[in-house]
Amino acid sequence: MPGLYPDATFLVTASIRSATPTNFIAGPLGKMRARLQKGIPINFLSKVVKCIYMIFLSRITVSILLLLSYSCTYEYNNNNKIQLLDVESNIDKMEVVNLSQFSNDIKYVPLETAPNIFFQGLWECIFSDGLILARDLNKCILFDHNGKFKARIGKNGRGPGEYYNLKCADFGADSNIFIQGNMSLYEYDLNGSFIKQYENIFRLDNDTYNALARWIFFGDSLFLGHVANSNGLSEDKALIINKYGDIETHFKNHIFQNRERPTIGFFEDFAHIIKFDEKVFYKEFFNDTIFLLDDNLKFLPLYVFRFGKYKLPSSFRLNINPEDYINYIKLWEVFQTKDFLLLRFDFGKWFPAKRLTPKPNPYVIGGNPKWTNTIEVLGIFNKNTKELIFCKPTNTDNPLFTSGLYNDIDCGPRFFPSEQVNDSTMVMKIDAKKLKEHIASDDFKNINPKYPEKKKQLEELAGRLTEYDNPVLMLVTFNK
Numbered sequence: 362m363p364g365l366y367p368d369a370t371f372l373v374t375a376s377i378r379s380a381t382p383t384n385f386i387a388g389p390l391g392k393m394r395a396r397l398q399k400g401i402p403i404n405f406l407s408k409v410v411k412c413i414y415m416i417f418l419s420r421i422t423v424s425i426l427l428l429l430s431y432s433c434t435y436e437y438n439n440n441n442k443i444q445l446l447d448v449e450s451n452i453d454k455m456e457v458v459n460l461s462q463f464s465n466d467i468k469y470v471p472l473e474t475a476p477n478i479f480f481q482g483l484w485e486c487i488f489s490d491g492l493i494l495a496r497d498l499n500k501c502i503l504f505d506h507n508g509k510f511k512a513r514i515g516k517n518g519r520g521p522g523e524y525y526n527l528k529c530a531d532f533g534a535d536s537n538i539f540i541q542g543n544m545s546l547y548e549y550d551l552n553g554s555f556i557k558q559y560e561n562i563f564r565l566d567n568d569t570y571n572a573l574a575r576w577i578f579f580g581d582s583l584f585l586g587h588v589a590n591s592n593g594l595s596e597d598k599a600l601i602i603n604k605y606g607d608i609e610t611h612f613k614n615h616i617f618q619n620r621e622r623p624t625i626g627f628f629e630d631f632a633h634i635i636k637f638d639e640k641v642f643y644k645e646f647f648n649d650t651i652f653l654l655d656d657n658l659k660f661l662p663l664y665v666f667r668f669g670k671y672k673l674p675s676s677f678r679l680n681i682n683p684e685d686y687i688n689y690i691k692l693w694e695v696f697q698t699k700d701f702l703l704l705r706f707d708f709g710k711w712f713p714a715k716r717l718t719p720k721p722n723p724y725v726i727g728g729n730p731k732w733t734n735t736i737e738v739l740g741i742f743n744k745n746t747k748e749l750i751f752c753k754p755t756n757t758d759n760p761l762f763t764s765g766l767y768n769d770i771d772c773g774p775r776f777f778p779s780e781q782v783n784d785s786t787m788v789m790k791i792d793a794k795k796l797k798e799h800i801a802s803d804d805f806k807n808i809n810p811k812y813p814e815k816k817k818q819l820e821e822l823a824g825r826l827t828e829y830d831n832p833v834l835m836l837v838t839f840n841k
Contacts, residue, residue, distance in 0.1 A: 443662050446742055446749050448690060448706075449669030455713060455753035458741065460766040460776050461811055463701070466838040467770055469822055470508040471793070472831040478502050478510055483790050483832045488782045489532040492551070493834070496530050501540055503551065508834070512553040514538050522547070522555030528563075531578040539584075539604070544572060546604060562606030570623040571595045573602070574630035579641050583609060585654060587632035587645060593618030593679070598645060599632070601658060610658045616647070618679045628681060635781045637697040644695050647678055651695055664702070664742075666692055671711065687736075696778050696787055698839045703778055703787070704740035706751075712736040714754035714763060734760040739777050761795055762804040771815035772808045774799055776837055789835040794828035 460467075472480075472495060480497045487494040493504040494514070501514040514530075516523045524542025533539055533548070537556065540547045546559040563573040565588065576586035582604060588597050594617055601610035632645040641654040642663075649668065652660040671690040687709035694705040712733060719730035739752040752775075754764045765777030774796065778787035799805055800823040810816045826833070 444664050444747070445667060446664060447667045447669075448692075448740075448749070449667060449671055451749045451751070452671070452690075452711070454750045456750050458750070458752045458766055459769045460837065461769050463698075463766070464837050464839050465770060465812075467768075467773070467815070468836045468838075469773075469819065470506070470834040470836060471822065471826065472502075472504055472508045472834065473510045474829070474831045475510065478513065478831070479829075480831055485530070486780050486788060486790065486834065487531055488780075488788075490536065492532075494530060494532065494538060496527060496540075498527055501527070501530050501538070503538070503553070512551065514549050514553045515540060515547060515555060522558070528574065529576055531576070533578055534581050539578060541576070548604070559604050559606065562602065562604070565595070565597075573600060575632045575634060577634045577636065577641060579636065579654075585634060585641055585643065587630075587634065587643070588614070589630045590614065590618075591620075591623040591629055593620040593624075598648075599643060599660075612660055616675070616678075618675075620679060624681060628678070631693070633694045635696065637781065637784055638699075642695070642697070644692070646691070646693070647673075649692075664695075694779075696781050698785060699841065700744050701839075702740075702742040702744065704742065705777070706738045706740050708736050708738045712738065712754065714756045717756060717758050720758075734758070734763040737764055737777065739765045757804065759799060759802050759804050761791070761799040762802070765789075768810075769808075770811050771819045772805050772810045773816075773819050774835065776835065778837075782836060785841055786836055786838045789837075791833045791835055793826045793830040793833060796833055797823050797826055797828060800824075 470493070472483075472493075478500075480495065480502075481499070482497055483495060484497045485495070491506040492511070493506065493508070495502050495504060499517045503511045503514055505511055517525060517527070519525055524540055524545070524547050526543040527540065528543070529541040531539055536551055538549045538551065540549065541563060544561045544564040546562050548556040548559070550556060563576075563586070565571045565573070570589070570591035572589055572591075573584075573586035574589035576584045578584055584602050584604070585599065586602065587599050588595050590598065595614055597611050598614040599612040600608055602608050628646055632643060634641065634643050636642075643652045643654065643660065644650070649666045649672075650662045651664040653663050655661050668690055673686075673689040673691055677685060677689075689709055690711060691707040691709070692704060693707060696703040696705075712735075715732045716734060719732050722728040722731050734757070735754075738754060740749060741752065742749045752765055752767075755762055755775075757763055761774035763775065765775035768775055774789065774791055776789055779790050780788045782788050800820055805816075805820075822833075
């Protein structure tokens with residue numbers, strides 16, 4: 362099954378079991394006895410027995426070495442083997458989960474608003490040493506940890522030092538900032554001054570649309586990038602390159618789709634790549650496995666998700682049909698703490714809540730009204746107990762009170778992480794207009810929080826915002 366990796370411990374155990382002394386005696390020695398009866402010379406038979414016995418010993422030795430090496434490899438995982446998360450069997454475990462079970466530390470950071478730094482949909486936030494790099498599809502802006510403007514990084518355009526078709530950004534090891542514009546890499550300092558352009562390093566060939574679409578900077582000078590397999594025939598699913606485009610490591614693709622025409626879109630482009638515990642984790646959209654990048658720059662499978670009847674079929678990848686998309690459950694992103702995985706699922710038509718009143722469909726003029734605020738459900742996997750549950754969504758017209766961890770700390774938005782800040786902190790991006798509407802709602806007014814003074818502070822913050830302001834970042838630090 363694509364995305365499922367066999368448990369090496371089981372395979373090695375089976376190998377040892379098939380080569381036990383009992384089998385050896387019953388097999389080779391039994392055959393030797395039969396051949397004696399046929400008059401075959403005993404010296405010839407003794408050599409055969411010695412040869413078989415040496416093969417038996419070598420199989421035991423190799424199996425034990427494999428077992429030991431595999432156990433050492435998986436020391437990072439608590440039980441030294443790949444962990445299976447059964448989504449299908451746990452789909453009904455919808456529970457009311459309070460944020461205070463995980464944290465009492467919330468910080469709201471409103472990003473400064475000005476005419477030249479207004480975001481038309483905040484796409485991504487990257488955090489490093491008290492700095493916040495925020496971007497949409499046209500610009501990158503650097504803020505301090507309180508959301509105050511520091512610098513505009515580069516400029517959208519086609520002139521020298523300018524980028525267009527902004528795809529990805531990250532901090533480098535020396536605090537310089539790297540931005541992908543179309544197929545090229547641009548390097549800037551923290552003041553936004555242009556340093557160098559690395560031309561077309563993300564283009565893999567000139568004959569297809571295959572290219573590096575998502576990446577993360579790690580180590581001193583390397584990028585781990587996901588291959589957008591547009592024609593379905595790419596030999597690699599991911600690559601490690603340097604900033605000059607030299608390929609350091611290939612990660613082989615094992616799923617091929619011979620498409621009649623290349624697919625250019627979000628599904629093939631997407632992979633969730635994060636840093637946690639000084640390691641890099643990789644999860645591509647069409648694969649059910651989370652991989653760890655080890656110290657030898659190899660992918661090790663750590664977690665595998667079983668979707669059963671809810672699994673997106675491989676035929677969808679060959680012929681992407683948006684109408685068929687809602688029939689299945691998809692896992693988009695995985696965030697981590699020491700004890701938990703927080704999982705961003707798209708439940709499609711299986712989403713268990715709806716609006717109280719319909720709203721017009723903003724994407725289809727004259728189309729059917731929408732009865733959902735979202736179709737995303739937050740899953741929580743306990744690394745210690747191995748339990749998988751889902752945060753129960755609410756029937757409401759309030760999009761910030763629909764899905765995620767119930768905010769019983771200050772009655773603010775239900776927390777649904779969108780970025781990993783560090784090993785203990787995650788962030789949710791909140792539209793200023795929606796935050797003001799939440800503060801004015803009965804969902805906010807009629808609930809008594811654990812910390813009333815924090816509710817008052819949040820109310821005051823919302824009062825200082827206008828609906829046209831830049832988003833507010835909700836940072837939650839989990840208990841260690």
